[in-house]
Amino acid sequence: MALWMHWLNVLDSFLAFLSSQVGLGEGLAIVALTFLVRTALLPISWPNAYRGCIRQKTLARLQPELRRLKEKFGEQPEIYAEQLMALYRKNGISMADGRAIVGALAQTPVLFGLYQTLRKGARGRFLWVKDLSRPDVGLAILAGLTTMLLMSVNPDLPEQMRLMLLIVPSILAVVVALKVASALSLYWTASNCYSAVQTAVLHHTVAKRIRSGSLKND
Secondary structure, eight states: OHHHHHHHHHHHHHHHIIIIISOOHHHHHHHHHHHHHHHHTHHHHHHHHHHHHHHHHHHHHTHHHHHHHHHHHTTOHHHHHHHHHHHHHHTTOOSSOHHHHHHHHHHHHHHHHHHHHHHHHOOSOBTTBSOTTSOOHHHHHHHHHHHHHHHHTOTTSOGGGHHHHHHHHHHHHHHHHTTSOHHHHHHHHHHHHHHHHHHHHHHHHHHHHHHHTOOOOO
C-alpha cells in the first residue's frame, strides 16, 4: 500500500510540475502526461499489439478453412477441437498468449495509477471547461468520437460487425464520461488519439512486412 501511495504521489507531483513549473496548465499537463506515460509503456505495449495484429490477420486468412472445419466436424466436438488445435499449431497460433497477459498486467498499475491521480487531483479550467473536476458534455462527446476513431483505424474488424463495434463502445464512452471528472474525459481523448496513431502505424508496419516477406511473429 505504501508503494502504491508513493506511485500516486509521483504522478501527482509530475502533473503539478507540468502544470505549474513548465507552464502548461492543468489541461495540457494531462495531455502531456498521458502521452509521456503511453510512450514509456511502448516497449511493452508495441510487442503485445504486434503479436495481436499478426494473430488477427492470420485468423482472417484462415476463415475459409475454419468454416470448412466447422461444417465438417461441427457435430463432433472432440474431433473438431483436435482439428482446430492442429490448424492453429500449423499456423503458429496459440490459444492464449502468455506474454500478452504478462504485458497487460505490467501496464495495469501504471495506467490505473494515472486514472486515480486524475480522478482525484485535477482541478482548474481548460478551454471551455470551467472545472476539470466535474463532468463536461463537450469532452464526453470528444471521448466518444475518439473511441470511434480508435476502432475505425483497425482494418481487421469483421465487416458484418464493424458498425456495431464502432458505435456501441463510443456510446458507452460518452455515458461513462458524463458521470466522471472531465479530467478523465480529457485523458481518454488523448489516450484514444495516441492509440489510434499507434494502431495505424502498427497495421502499416505489419502490412509492409507481409508484402516484403519479412514478417516475424515477435
